[in-house]
Amino acid sequence: MPTENSNRAHIRFDEVGKEYPDGTVAVAGLDLDVAQHELLTLVGPSGSGKSTLLRMVNRLVEPTSGRVLVDGDDVAGVDEVRLRRGMGYVIQHVGLFPHRTVAENVATVPRLLRWDRRRTRDRVAELLSLVHLDPELHGPRYPHELSGGQRQRVGVARALATHPAIMLMDEPFGAVDPEGRRSLQTEFRRIHDDLGTTVLLVTHDIDEAVLLGDRVAVFSQGGNLEQLATPATLLSRPANAFVEGFIGEARAIKLLAVTELDRRHVEPAEAGGGPGAADGNGNERPTVRLGSSLEACFSVLAGASAGEVTVLDDGGAAVGRLTPASLHAALRGAVTANGS
Template identity: 45%
Template sequence: MTQTEPLQAPPAAKRTMIQLEGLTKTFPGTKKPAVDNLSLEIPEGEIVILVGSSGCGKTTTMKMINRIIEPSGGRIILEGEDVTKADPDELRRRIGYVIQQIGLFPHMTIEQNIATVPKLLGWDKKRISDRIDELLETVSMDPALYRRRYPKELSGGQQQRVGVARALSGDPDVMLMDEPFGAIDPITRERLQNEFLRLQADVKKTIVFVTHDIDEAIKMGDRIAILQEGANIAQYATPEEILTNPANDFVADFIGSGASLKRLNLSRVRDIELSQWPTVSVEATPDEALEVIRRSEESSVLVLDKNNRPVRWVGATDIQRRGERNLLQLGAPTTATVHMHSTLNDALNEMITASHSVAIVVTNDGTYQGIVDIDRINESIRAMRSATRTRMRGSLKHSSEPDDE
């Protein structure tokens, strides 16, 4: 089935960074095209997710953008320039690329891996060295510890961070990411997703991100293109619009059940008012901590170190059994921490298994900000439902009004 709809532009008017016009790919020996006349506009500075089941053409589409796979037809417009016939090597130097298998060169050190594209671009040694340090710090890896290590000496999560750093090394305007977190365990994957969203808030690259996971798409994407066979677009919209107003049965089935919970990936911890928990300094005495508990409605305090970072949960019963011990010898270490850029779904996942049924919110350097509890989650869900009902009523009212003559 050939896609005949006109060019699908994103809903907001932004400068278009990538424009695909009638993009087609038919592999030798096959009758049906893997990508069939795809037209799509990708706005500057956003993460656009290509999501769909296996074989729908999403990875083929992405690889045609930097011409790892050559298109059979159509055009690729990058920043207003038709790059369909340009030198593919020059094109790839303008585009960062991160893949699931990471693809680091095993015989090269971390600094050599990151320096690959800057060297091809002719950067001088000092500029390259400064860029390596800058990028390793950006992905939360100490340059002094990691520059001269080899990929085999790193964990999977660390290797993926280096893969992102290498993709950013030439400071490209565009990045392609092919299931970059798919081969990592769920806990590390969630942390890397959050780290990348924090990074994107600063660098604002234009990113085409391929995944088969609708939950990841909702969490990571500014726009989502849900693709059917042949890379035919079932719906191209914001995550919120897709969740609240799926275009057809295919999209609704692909999203699956639990839309309300999925929508928790649309809201960030920074977007809600945090609750507070009684806290004491690590230098407080057990008796002082007990007095704070007695004046509060809780049965424990959160102990903060000298840098205002949470370190222990200490309950009244812990203190009453203390003997002569100090607060660092009482209670239990803090767990279930989330950052301001974490999603409410992240917070909910943490608090489900937490000893106090709350998620502790910290900044990037670990400074305590407050807590998220189930009441805040419920308030957010109610607010999202109310906003959806208001929009739907507005849409129905607008559609029922007669057209101007």
């Protein structure tokens, strides 16, 4: 099993199945590897076994067949309490203790592990800052004094308290309004990139799945794995009619969000077309950076009065321009590159 501060965990579902006494099959003989540091999103309709699969990792649900292995060890042979204390677990409605302050909630597991006060206090402050909450301002508050998005941030901070190598997240942003949800998604992706924790994240929202996941696992009714792929491959080359139907008709639009702007998409700029240059109406021409999503580029381009934007590199130097034609070519290239 992974040790504290390792942030390294490989998960294997070895022909795992779960059948309930009434004959209902929640998971059907799943064979799946989750790599160290991977953020794997599990998506599918209700009844497709996503949450059941998640809970088998921390033994809230026991499989009826197969094994769940973490770094080669069968979790069935690990003490349940020790297993769960070594994993972060975030659910939709957070489950914060209402009678405890934010700081006390984040400190729950460190106190159970008998960390000393200074170490606990420092870790709480570090984590609240990580999720963009002010330790001095928000630490003394109670959950009812926070917004829904702030409570979810506290839930993430609490789950990260003891440097878990594995994070299990079940519809973690589902109870937050759309604007707050997108902000939380962006923040969590940043946190994951910084920490490298192995994450299993359950969602019913295909947009969230492709936005956050390194890979996406699509399940159908009865816990059948229909496709496992990168977001770009999933969107451009769905494996079958079920996956295509679940993704929906706007596959190309979704692909904008997971494709980055690179130099191949950039047209040469005319003289004087660098940062701060004006368009034909005397307005400063908007800019985008290499590495931005095509979705973000489309948003900026749609508001550009000259019908083009200046593209900058990481150092802020102009490398060319983006036009509707080159954006369309970039999207077509993304589809072609992934086999559609």
